[in-house]
Amino acid sequence: MAIKPRIKLPKTAAIDEVVTVKTLLTHRMESGRRRDPDTDEIIPRMIVHTFEATFNGRPVVTFKPEGAVSENPYFAFSLKVPEAGELTCVWTDDEGEVFEGSKSIEIA
């Protein structure tokens, strides 16, 4: 695990307020369609194939990116805050590596 993913959301919110969450992961997202210029062999696909966000264990979103999502994938989505707690984001890639990050939010 190299670089920690970045998650941005407001520090505080009102109950049932809809806030925007922005996330960024450093990942090469190799599409599996490029050829190595020297050997002319296809570079195997190596992408994040699942992104999941949960809040206090309750599901928020699940995204299924394909090879057409840009490298260093950026995902933004809305979250309806039910209570104070912690948002957890999990990225899983083709080599089975799991990236995880969380951020807490208070009720103002």
Place this chain on the structure above:
Amino acid sequence: MNLSRRRALALGGAVVTVSLVPVNMALALTEETQGVIDAFTGGAAVAEGGVTLTMPELAENGGAVPMTVAAPGAVSIVIVADGNPRPEVITFNFEELSGNSEASTRIRLAQTQSVIAVAEMADGSFASTSVEVSVTLGGCG
């Protein structure tokens, strides 16, 4: 025929208007694109509207084109790029706490093309929209 400047301009305007209208109405999709959409909808009818797909009209770098989709009440949205070698781009699933079913990311576009968003609503119906994006430099490497 002797065209006055005014007539020539009016004619030109008419041609532009006509060519702009049909884009959203009858998209000629590739078989692969249609296949991805059918797999998502199960062959159900898809209505126009109810989905907002925001992308730049002109993307200089096809390697990272910003994209935002919103469909209030949607449980799932699939993004399909008609001119990419593999058309499926991403599927967004919205669950219990997802607020207003809105998501953004950055995508790769190989060439100038239509990008289509198909949303599945909570009641099981489907809605779609599409935008045309001009790409200066393709981004599928």
